[in-house]
Amino acid sequence: MNRRMLGNDALTLVFRPRPAWMADAACAGATEVMYPAVRESDRRRAPYQAALDVCAACPVRAECLAEVLSYDDIGGGTIRHGVWGGTTPWQRSVWRRTGQLPELEC
Secondary structure, three states: OOHHHHOOHHHHHHOOOOOHHHHHOOOOOOHHHHOOOOOOOOOEOHHHHHHHHHHHOOOOHHHHHHHHHHHHHOOOOOOOOOOEOOEOHHHHHHHHHHOOOOOOEO
16 A cells, blocks of 8 residues: 555555654654644644744754655655645645745735
């Protein structure tokens, strides 16, 4: 079964080994905060603010961002939901198309 066919970020993650840095992540155990119930195309900061605050203080934010952005690079699918490495799904979708991470709207 192809990982892209699953269409579920949680299942996609099962197919990749969990990186060691995740043990040090500020969001460990904060799933509800990191996955707010909003459309992936939402450009506003407000729905993601709690998760972005967690990321801002995270000691492994750079590693997390590199991990989430690497999914496209290795053909392993994309992570379309949740805040990863201080980025929202909309920011990552723009990055996939342009190579640049845009700012969120206030």
